[in-house]
Amino acid sequence: MQPTHIAEYLAPIILFLPLAAAVVIALFVRDDDEQSAQFSIGSVGLAFVASVTLFLLGGGRHEIGATWLDVGGLQVSFGLLIDDLSLLMLMIVTGVGLLVQIFSKGYMKGDPGYSRYFAFLSLFTFSMLGIVLADNLVMMFVFWELVGLSSYLLISFWFHKPSAADAGKKAFLTNRVGDFGFLFGILLVWAATGTLNIGELATKLAVDPHLLGAGATCAGLLLFCGAIGKSAQFPLHVWLPDAMEGPTPVSALIHAATMVAAGVYMLCRLFFLLTPDALEVIAVIGAVTSFLAALMAFQQNDIKRILAYSTLSQLGYMVMAVGIGSPNAAMYHLTTHAFFKAMLFLGAGSVIHALHHEQDIWKMGGLKSRLPGTYRTFWIGTMALCGVWPFAGFFSKDAILSSALGNGAYCAFLIGTLVAAMTAFYMTRLVLVAFGGVPRGDGVFGCHESPSVMTRPLWLLAIPSVIAGFWGIDVYLAETLPGGHGHASTWYEAMFAPINHSPLAAMFGLLAVAFGHAFARRLYANAVSDPLPLSAGLLAKIMRDRFYFDEIYAFLIRISQGALSTVADWFDRWIIAGLFVRGVSGFTDLFGRALRMLQTGNLQTYAFWLAAGIVVILFLTLPGAKGAGH
Numbered sequence: 001m002q003p004t005h006i007a008e009y010l011a012p013i014i015l016f017l018p019l020a021a022a023v024v025i026a027l028f029v030r031d032d033d034e035q036s037a038q039f040s041i042g043s044v045g046l047a048f049v050a051s052v053t054l055f056l057l058g059g060g061r062h063e064i065g066a067t068w069l070d071v072g073g074l075q076v077s078f079g080l081l082i083d084d085l086s087l088l089m090l091m092i093v094t095g096v097g098l099l100v101q102i103f104s105k106g107y108m109k110g111d112p113g114y115s116r117y118f119a120f121l122s123l124f125t126f127s128m129l130g131i132v133l134a135d136n137l138v139m140m141f142v143f144w145e146l147v148g149l150s151s152y153l154l155i156s157f158w159f160h161k162p163s164a165a166d167a168g169k170k171a172f173l174t175n176r177v178g179d180f181g182f183l184f185g186i187l188l189v190w191a192a193t194g195t196l197n198i199g200e201l202a203t204k205l206a207v208d209p210h211l212l213g214a215g216a217t218c219a220g221l222l223l224f225c226g227a228i229g230k231s232a233q234f235p236l237h238v239w240l241p242d243a244m245e246g247p248t249p250v251s252a253l254i255h256a257a258t259m260v261a262a263g264v265y266m267l268c269r270l271f272f273l274l275t276p277d278a279l280e281v282i283a284v285i286g287a288v289t290s291f292l293a294a295l296m297a298f299q300q301n302d303i304k305r306i307l308a309y310s311t312l313s314q315l316g317y318m319v320m321a322v323g324i325g326s327p328n329a330a331m332y333h334l335t336t337h338a339f340f341k342a343m344l345f346l347g348a349g350s351v352i353h354a355l356h357h358e359q360d361i362w363k364m365g366g367l368k369s370r371l372p373g374t375y376r377t378f379w380i381g382t383m384a385l386c387g388v389w390p391f392a393g394f395f396s397k398d399a400i401l402s403s404a405l406g407n408g409a410y411c412a413f414l415i416g417t418l419v420a421a422m423t424a425f426y427m428t429r430l431v432l433v434a435f436g437g438v439p440r441g442d443g444v445f446g447c448h449e450s451p452s453v454m455t456r457p458l459w460l461l462a463i464p465s466v467i468a469g470f471w472g473i474d475v476y477l478a479e480t481l482p483g484g485h486g487h488a489s490t491w492y493e494a495m496f497a498p499i500n501h502s503p504l505a506a507m508f509g510l511l512a513v514a515f516g517h518a519f520a521r522r523l524y525a526n527a528v529s530d531p532l533p534l535s536a537g538l539l540a541k542i543m544r545d546r547f548y549f550d551e552i553y554a555f556l557i558r559i560s561q562g563a564l565s566t567v568a569d570w571f572d573r574w575i576i577a578g579l580f581v582r583g584v585s586g587f588t589d590l591f592g593r594a595l596r597m598l599q600t601g602n603l604q605t606y607a608f609w610l611a612a613g614i615v616v617i618l619f620l621t622l623p624g625a626k627g628a629g630h
Helices: 003-027 033-057 084-107 114-133 137-155 162-193 198-207 213-230 239-245 248-256 259-269 276-297 303-323 327-354 372-386 392-406 410-435 452-470 473-478 491-501 503-524 532-536 538-544 546-598 603-621 623-629
Strands: 062-071 074-082
Touching (some): 003 074, 074 114, 084 259, 114 248, 137 162, 137 239, 162 213, 259 327, 276 410, 303 327, 372 410, 392 473, 392 491, 392 503
16 A cells, blocks of 8 residues: 555544544543543544554655635635644654643542543644644634634633633633734735645745735734744733643643644744744744743742743744744754653642642652652753753754854844753752752652652653654754754764754853753752842842733723723713613603693593694684784
């Protein structure tokens, strides 16, 4: 059987297996927790095997589909695009998703919404796979919205908690703002090109680079609005930290390989649509997001929120890489980040589970000896996230820094280096405070390591977190996306390729990590309370309060939407309801009351009004009477 034929069979199976699991769980086995977990885990496991099979077979680019909508000049297919980029993303989504679901089996045990949780996970996986496989912008937008819906269901999974319900609504509404621009960008592209098929768009723009005309930059920035929402870029970054209200495995799924990665994947997929002016804006937004999020992470005390702001910062790294013309480096970092960030969130989940849902790092301490497996994997993830050689994060971060240096984006290089130091600072702070020192909370004394169903996924994710830099992912992506320089042929050459290729970028990156680590160790080694607020004062409070973005947005909504609603309420109350509704009915009522006063039932009164009426009629009709009046 030819690979093309296998792709035609396997691609729809990969997409629809999670959806089938969600339907079966919701309709048939929702009262059986064990079967619900088995269906959900089994479906994503089979999808992962099928994805690996397609990847190993290779076979180039394939488009599979049928006409879905044909109206006038608009023709949209329900089509699946199989190429090198989508194959890599398929393995990331299904592979990390599988380990998250296995971890969830132990973490969510005993929860009354156990079956509902796995149904939502399967729906979420289906939605993300649809984005990865979409061969046209309409289909991508449909699954884009499904990801928004399923993330809302997962973030607000514990809806009985007001904070979780509010976080779900915040994520949903914030993403709608970005999606509004995304939809307009899609319409603008269709109006200018007459097609929404990604392959046809690439071909047409290769033949005529000026096909989009004067609206090219505008179209690119509108499409980028979708990434600003999904990948939580400034100024729509505020929803992601609050998404921590969902179960911790959900945080791992959203922050590692699925929802937030969708925006970066979309930018890499549609890179050919982005003009130099649009890329410059994208680079600035990414750099600002990366720097701001790292600052906010400095003074967070919730273990999940620290990792959430770390995700924001790393997403800014990826978006900045796209903006400086290196989608190759962005996808490389997205791939390695998926492994170690999923491991860090699951490690945080293991800590929270052991401490009976305690999340404040200052109520932890001394966990290094009590949770040895969790600590070791968390330490590996921290080294990878900070970019320590030879962990995977070093190679992908270096790809971004060296691309910035090579493309002359010196401001991006300086910001990237500074953020690397900041990342090392707040992650070292997290590890020292939570795992080192002495116990500071009552829950620490009786805690013990999580069950194997939760620790095994951590060790499985630790493997790529250590060695993914030697797998040749950069070489693979260099043949798929522009901006790559991968050329190592052996694992030994790959280990030293960043240093050989751009020694200045590698040196600055490593020095930044060493500085951040040393500064954090000086402040937080054996600390029993946070010393930074004493030295930083107001700045520490501002960072802890996240630069008051939520308060600023609440104020802007109050003076704009709030003022508009006040005016609308006044107009509705006094003009529509008062003047037109109650006014007309009141006038009719008064007129009716006046008429009823004439109906007295007295014959003499009726005779008087009859005579008076006759006199008036005669006065108005007889000429003599009018003359006499004059």
